[in-house]
Amino acid sequence: MQRRRLVVRGVVQGVGFRPFVAGLARRLGLGGWVRNESGAVIIEAEGPAAALDTLAVALRRDAPPLAAVGDIEVVDCAPTGEATFHIDRSRQSGDGHASIPPDVATCDACLRELADPADRRHGYPFLNCTQCGPRFTVITALPYDRASTTMARFTMCDACAREYEDPADRRYHAEPTACPVCGPHAWVEGPDVADAPAATRHDSASAMAQVRAWLAAGRIVAIKGIGGFHLACDATDDDAVRQLRARKGRGAKPFALMVDSLDAARRLCVVSDAEALALQSRARPIVLLRRRADGAGLVSDAVAPAQDTLGLMLPYSPLHRLIVGDTPLVLTSGNRADEPIARTNEEARERLTTMADGLLLHDRDIHAVCDDSVVRVVLGAPVPVRRSRGYAPYPIALPFAVPAVLAVGAELKATCAVAQDREAWLSQHVGDMETVETLHAFERAAAHLLDLFAITPARVAFDPHPGYLSSRWARQWAASRGIPTEAVHHHHAHHAALMAEHGLPRASGMIGVVFDGTGYGPDGTVWGGEVFVGGYTSVERAAHLATTPLPAGDADVRHVPRLALAHLTAAGIPWGDTLPCVRACPDAERQVLAQRLARGLGIVASSSMGRLFDACAALLGLAQVATFEAQAAIALETAAGHAATASPLAAFAAPVEGDVMRCDPAPMLRDLVARLQRGEDVASLAAGLHVAVADAVVAAARHARARTGLDVVGLSGGVFQNVRLTTLAASGLDAAGFRVLLHRQVPPNDGGLALGQAVVAGTR
Numbered sequence: 001m002q003r004r005r006l007v008v009r010g011v012v013q014g015v016g017f018r019p020f021v022a023g024l025a026r027r028l029g030l031g032g033w034v035r036n037e038s039g040a041v042i043i044e045a046e047g048p049a050a051a052l053d054t055l056a057v058a059l060r061r062d063a064p065p066l067a068a069v070g071d072i073e074v075v076d077c078a079p080t081g082e083a084t085f086h087i088d089r090s091r092q093s094g095d096g097h098a099s100i101p102p103d104v105a106t107c108d109a110c111l112r113e114l115a116d117p118a119d120r121r122h123g124y125p126f127l128n129c130t131q132c133g134p135r136f137t138v139i140t141a142l143p144y145d146r147a148s149t150t151m152a153r154f155t156m157c158d159a160c161a162r163e164y165e166d167p168a169d170r171r172y173h174a175e176p177t178a179c180p181v182c183g184p185h186a187w188v189e190g191p192d193v194a195d196a197p198a199a200t201r202h203d204s205a206s207a208m209a210q211v212r213a214w215l216a217a218g219r220i221v222a223i224k225g226i227g228g229f230h231l232a233c234d235a236t237d238d239d240a241v242r243q244l245r246a247r248k249g250r251g252a253k254p255f256a257l258m259v260d261s262l263d264a265a266r267r268l269c270v271v272s273d274a275e276a277l278a279l280q281s282r283a284r285p286i287v288l289l290r291r292r293a294d295g296a297g298l299v300s301d302a303v304a305p306a307q308d309t310l311g312l313m314l315p316y317s318p319l320h321r322l323i324v325g326d327t328p329l330v331l332t333s334g335n336r337a338d339e340p341i342a343r344t345n346e347e348a349r350e351r352l353t354t355m356a357d358g359l360l361l362h363d364r365d366i367h368a369v370c371d372d373s374v375v376r377v378v379l380g381a382p383v384p385v386r387r388s389r390g391y392a393p394y395p396i397a398l399p400f401a402v403p404a405v406l407a408v409g410a411e412l413k414a415t416c417a418v419a420q421d422r423e424a425w426l427s428q429h430v431g432d433m434e435t436v437e438t439l440h441a442f443e444r445a446a447a448h449l450l451d452l453f454a455i456t457p458a459r460v461a462f463d464p465h466p467g468y469l470s471s472r473w474a475r476q477w478a479a480s481r482g483i484p485t486e487a488v489h490h491h492h493a494h495h496a497a498l499m500a501e502h503g504l505p506r507a508s509g510m511i512g513v514v515f516d517g518t519g520y521g522p523d524g525t526v527w528g529g530e531v532f533v534g535g536y537t538s539v540e541r542a543a544h545l546a547t548t549p550l551p552a553g554d555a556d557v558r559h560v561p562r563l564a565l566a567h568l569t570a571a572g573i574p575w576g577d578t579l580p581c582v583r584a585c586p587d588a589e590r591q592v593l594a595q596r597l598a599r600g601l602g603i604v605a606s607s608s609m610g611r612l613f614d615a616c617a618a619l620l621g622l623a624q625v626a627t628f629e630a631q632a633a634i635a636l637e638t639a640a641g642h643a644a645t646a647s648p649l650a651a652f653a654a655p656v657e658g659d660v661m662r663c664d665p666a667p668m669l670r671d672l673v674a675r676l677q678r679g680e681d682v683a684s685l686a687a688g689l690h691v692a693v694a695d696a697v698v699a700a701a702r703h704a705r706a707r708t709g710l711d712v713v714g715l716s717g718g719v720f721q722n723v724r725l726t727t728l729a730a731s732g733l734d735a736a737g738f739r740v741l742l743h744r745q746v747p748p749n750d751g752g753l754a755l756g757q758a759v760v761a762g763t764r
Contacts (some may be wrong), residue, residue: 010070013144016130028048034141035088105130105316117588125319150365155180190358222356227370229334251627254304282391284316285373340441388429402762406457417754461761465520486761490519497756515719517610528608543700545663564618571666580621639686646687694728718749
């Protein structure tokens with residue numbers, strides 16, 4: 001007889017790991033115990049050596065589906081003669097770096113109970129078990145026990161307690177478990193509700209029925225979900241969708257839809273096998289899908305104006321399953337365009353009643369706001385566009401150890417990250433940090449990560465852009481605690497994030513193609529069309545898009561004809577009256593712009609590929625106003641998707657100055673204008689532009705390889721959310737003998753920057 005102590009790290013709390021260990025140990029005839037500690041699951045097991053060996057192997061091989069076992073430390077102990085095995089009370093320890101799972105979709109077993117009239121949880125919107133339900137949004141501290149969640153105030157009834165204590169039950173130590181007798185309840189407030197909320201507080205079924213009736217009547221409803229509030233309406237009702245767009249201040253930005261099944265998704269969109277897997281995964285993200293050609297009229301045109309894609313998701317909680325029926329629903333974040341998502345009932349009453357006709361509330365508190373995740377399938381696998389519910393705060397394994405770091409990301413698509421040793425944890429998506437309210441939401445997200453994983457940063461990493469709220473906050477926060485800071489340049493962070501998620505070693509290098517809209521360059525200009533060589537510690541430009549003098553300011557970025565006219569000037573192309581971008585600018589505006597460009601007033605030097613895409617969209621007449629980020633570039637990609645063939649355009653000029661290639665789009669732009677004026681098909685020209693840019697990527701990578709010998713190329717930055725460009729570039733690079741890396745764990749856009757900042761700061 002032997003006794004061993006096993007310390008198991010990884011994602012092992014909140015996933016049914018202790019019940020799994022207890023059941024396994026009992027089947028093997030072992031005595032001892034298992035418990036949660038702040039940083040791990042601790043096991044002491046006693047019995048024959050062969051049984052203990054089997055236990056150690058099975059911990060990794062047979063772990064619960066939501067678990068991700070990392071290190072297992074095994075130490076021999078003195079036998080005590082313990083013959084039975086039990087789950088011990090959790091303890092707080094000095095090591096708080098355990099990982100917890102994200103919120104995951106309702107499992108099949110719980111869905112069967114939800115639909116079974118004979119089951120005591122029939123129609124109950126908060127049922128869950130060890131394999132599904134809320135985790136990250138309800139956990140307040142580690143170790144993971146009910147007392148450390150927002151379920152702490154709900155005392156289990158006798159029936160729930162028996163399940164919770166029964167090793168054979170799938171709710172054995174399921175911390176958020178509940179039922180209609182003892183758990184949270186939902187109610188409605190708004191029109192048609194007598195004496196609300198008291199009359200419906202203990203009748204969730206009545207609340208669900210009222211919400212369905214409101215939606216069917218064309219009403220807009222604010223719905224409290226797992227990670228915050230949504231605003232919902234019938235997606236087939238033009239008036240309801242347009243009202244929601246107006247009340248929310250949404251502009252033309254597409255709405256996400258929730259449909260009840262994969263079959264319903266396929267009626268609206270073309271769904272590949274890889275996209276079906278993403279839709280049905282435990283994360284249940286919004287998946288960006290191409291609309292069916294015969295799907296016109298199945299949802300309101302106001303859902304996604306002028307787009308050939310729809311963002312679809314399937315129900316991921318019992319509450320959503322009880323609301324969504326045969327009709328697709330708009331399900332968008334519960335906020336105005338410039339505000340964080342409403343989290344509490346009080347916030348909803350204060351902020352959402354002017355947008356919603358009714359409220360669906362409940363009394364399970366949300367500790368961490370978590371917006372819906374968004375993915376897009378590229379080359380057969382998902383690329384995150386927004387990493388949040390279903391993914392955060394799942395850890396990212398680092399290829400080397402780093403000291404404790406807090407990284408604060410950038411301004412748009414803000415996230416933060418903490419990293420220590422060989423793991424990094426990214427926060428949920430916070431939003432565009434342009435208001436004090438969003439900054440406060442960011443502060444809560446950062447504090448939650450630091451507290452949850454008990455990390456005291458030795459360094460704080462930030463973007464050096466002088467105007468970012470996140471950077472100012474980082475400097476002030478670090479100074480108040482005497483913590484050193486590290487400025488990590490924007491595009492280097494993109495480059496490093498991609499290297500880290502693919503596990504490239506500390507001393508390795510990569511050719512990094514980083515294309516986006518805006519990033520503060522080391523020379524004080526706006527970068528965004530960069531080809532780097534280097535690694536975590538430093539990078540050098542091997543190539544870049546030729547610099548164009550652009551009008552500065554948000555208004556100029558939104559008024560894309562100004563960008564087009566600036567690019568025409570840089571390429572030496574006259575502003576002909578027949579060009580759509582010229583016609584879109586009144587005479588007086590053109591005169592002012594010409595003077596600004598001539599005198600350099602309010603002008604910035606930019607190498608941004610994102611701005612080039614915007615300019616070409618305006619030049620081709622596809623978009624003249626951008627009411628949301630990348631609207632013009634999306635219009636360009638959409639048009640290219642409708643082309644029968646791609647018009648061949650002149651290649652970028654590629655002079656080499658020193659060791660650096662300057663990729664000049666002027667020849668391509670001149671050819672584009674000439675072909676447009678000859679009346680060539682706009683869609684074919686848009687497709688040809690994508691080919692020309694992809695060819696420029698390959699040419700720049702070849703130049704970098706000849707200079708350094710590197711043959712690994714990574715594609716990062718928000719421009720590589722463009723599936724057409726990414727596919728063309730990756731195919732061309734592959735044919736040229738490169739190994740190509742794409743983002744698979746963090747977004748290529750600024751939502752992934754915090755990871756790159758953390759690893760760069762950690763190597764310095």
